[in-house]
Amino acid sequence: MARDVQVTFDCADPAALAAFWAEALGAAVQAPPPGYASWDEALEAFGVPPERRNDASAVVDPDGRAPRLFFQRVPEGKQVKNRVHLDVRAAPGLSGEERMAALEAEAERLVALGARRLERHEPSPPLDAGHVVMADPEGNEFCLD
Template sequence: MALQYLVTIDCARPEALASFWRSLLGYADKGAPDGFESRGEYLRSLGLTQEEIDSGAHAVDPDGILPRIYFQQVPEEKVVKNRVHLDIVVVPDGADEATTWAALRSAAQRAIDIGATHLNDSDDPEDPFVVLADPEGNEFCLV
């Protein structure tokens, strides 16, 4: 049996980074349970302080199929290249080179418009991708 997993990203500003990733991926915030107006209200009902509530944020696939992402506040800044990164699939299967690069450039521009930084483009025609960084410097690829 395959195991389910979620991805946890260490960061300085969880809600801001979660907002970027929600926008990029078409994800949503983790909603409040029935009977609560907001997730914050729910967490306060459990006795969490505002500081504790602000120390984490979620991005969830609205269809409940793809992995959830949790953004966890940590005191230290990112100092080296990621050991793990996300590859975001934006190119349709079987696309020709022109269609591939058009899809990659369009998706890269959209990511830049919401706060990403362009780092690099692949120069391998067999393996095209674009490397970007999120607003806190975490690298990811568009493939």
């Protein structure tokens, strides 16, 4: 792909949702600008009032391979099913029961972090290897694939 891509989530609590996705993906919440020990310190220096300091957050891949995930606060809640969603590749190279067991283990880990399990789709060869549909803490659907 010729251009960088950022995936943006509208949400109510950017810091909390960024923390969830950082843990879920083995990524990191984006560090504050150089010279600042924390985002709160940086935002204070930039003149951002306290009530606006959770307007946005981001998650980055420490290796720089995956797109940046950006979380922005919006006033309205989620209304309908996502038209675009993330597939978290939790069982690459696995098949059958071994694959489904790996997906179930990852689903349990993510539920402990605040996700909800929505449904399991059994493998149906030749094209579908099976997957688990989940929702993040704010209800955004994603698949464990």
